[in-house]
Amino acid sequence: MDEATEGGAVKRFLYVNRKAPYGTIYALESLEVVLIGAAFDQDVSLAFVGDGVYQLTKGQDTKALEVKNFSPTFRALDDYDINKIYVDADALRARGLTEADLVIPVEVVSTERMAQIMEGQDVILSF
Amino acid sequence: MDEATEGGAVKRFLYVNRKAPYGTIYALESLEVVLIGAAFDQDVSLAFVGDGVYQLTKGQDTKALEVKNFSPTFRALDDYDINKIYVDADALRARGLTEADLVIPVEVVSTERMAQIMEGQDVILSF
């Protein structure tokens, strides 16, 4: 355990996003947690694995569903100094996607690297 | 369309059970529909596919979960003249189960036979 956690001052928070958008509300409500959490000055990372990578795809047009397209909100994360955004390479590949298909710059990582990132966290919020 | 359906008198109802018990309530609440439906004198069949076969396993003991064990209720189906109960052979096999592991006598059928049974229905209630 490092000093920061010992002192209780700053914890490493990881949000693990595994659900596609719109079919269920988890993706949208998770993003609401991330935005609120940004005010707490913790060490925040976001992981997108499995269907979670679909949250970040470009070209979402929700008009016919009569729901709000929340994908542009991910672009605001940088304003909140949330920029540790990890995307599983295999998850992208299995879905025929590349980094160029995503609405924000991300760090595409291997399974092994993602596992390391998860291992180094204090609090893991999974949705 | 056969005479029965044309006349609106008797319809073929199929209940398709695909969810395991206890992790979610769908299995229990589906059984409640079947029992209520029995009073309507329709032509009723039950299909158990995928995890649905777990609803029928012997030896369920729910005491520590503090929920009701509803597996004995399946034994009451016969009293309601509901005896067309089909279980997918592959679903059993994949889960290491045999007919002897189930609380009621069923007809274990191939995928092709199950597909035929589904095709012959008027109303399919899936849970």
Place this chain on the structure above:
Amino acid sequence: MLHTVNKSPFEHSALETCLRYARQGAAVLLIEDGVYAAARDTAVSKQVEEALKKVSIYALEADLAARGMRNRVIDGVRLVDYEGFVDLVVEHNAVQSWL
């Protein structure tokens, strides 16, 4: 018979199970997160292309568009709007939802 599938094929077995039971000439309508199965060049697209030889496959356009998948659809998968969904229900003798 019309089958509907509303789950992502990458996380759930619903599509796979549906395709096992769907018989020659049946129709499969992909809705909600199920539309991800309609996308080209994925780990499941071969399975869907293979299924097209046996069944008709439709995808709900509103769901594809919402997910940014409108322009990635496998050749042979037909797009429908909600009225087209209603037509499919009317045209088939029964509907099986693979939830």
Place this chain on the structure above:
Amino acid sequence: MLHTVNKSPFEHSALETCLRYARQGAAVLLIEDGVYAAARDTAVSKQVEEALKKVSIYALEADLAARGMRNRVIDGVRLVDYEGFVDLVVEHNAVQSWL
């Protein structure tokens, strides 16, 4: 790290995804419908037996019993009650729930 899995391995990808990320020495606790993965002689039991070489696997006894799986558990999978669940949480630095 402690991982929990509450989904059936036959219908959902949660266990498979969990095992991909679980590192040497991690603990995996099967709960709710996730306990079906602890059963012997199934289509996924080989995968679980393989995983036992890398991680410790536990299953919640109350969930196994409810599902009639109490006497079908793979050798090497350890059973815990709710207090054992609490102990596992306390013993590991963080918990990752694969929902």
Place this chain on the structure above:
Amino acid sequence: MKLGILVNEGPYTHQASDTAYQFAKAALAKGHEIYRVFFYHDGVNNGTRLTVPPQDDRNIVKRWSELAAEHKLDLVLCIAAAQRRGLMDKNEAKRHGKDTDNLAAGFRISGLGQLIETGIQSDRLVVFGD
């Protein structure tokens, strides 16, 4: 044609209620009749009048109430499912000694028999769920 609809999930969390609503609207636009919309499992949560969705979001409950008013739709919550989940009308509230009810306009609470009847009376039954 006469269509029956079964909704198995509550508002917002799953898309089921949205899809069922768009399906119902399209069916009515094409001149079909909706025999009944039956809400089961968490679907009963569509019938609460206490939702206050964000202003930039759709109001799922209100939308059902309005569609029901416009087309005389029969929106039925399963009574057993509603009791488990905390949905009740005035009668139910009285019967169970609760101080209030929470049912929205256009919905009514009744037994599971109404679902079976929907299957019998409709030419097609379509199920929306998780």
Place this chain on the structure above:
Amino acid sequence: MKLGILVNEGPYTHQASDTAYQFAKAALAKGHEIYRVFFYHDGVNNGTRLTVPPQDDRNIVKRWSELAAEHKLDLVLCIAAAQRRGLMDKNEAKRHGKDTDNLAAGFRISGLGQLIETGIQSDRLVVFGD
């Protein structure tokens, strides 16, 4: 040790709330402290006082209320999630012009910040959901 609990699903439909309850009870029995139980997504449905489960079934809401009373647990429903799903306390009902509220004893409604705080203040956070 100080434990935080997040419950993401409503009562009865998913086992999440049951498992979280048994976990909380076991943790308290072992002498641990529960910093807070936060209810998010459909989890807010655990906080309605209008459930009437069958007599031979457990009363999930009441069980949480009683555990809270006995151990001074802090049971918090997320306000945004509660608004979408029709859960409100007296203040919220007044603020939104609703004629009633439906919050059960022992629960309170507050912001998402309380979840983050639970993560910061607890030694472990355990998530229960679908």
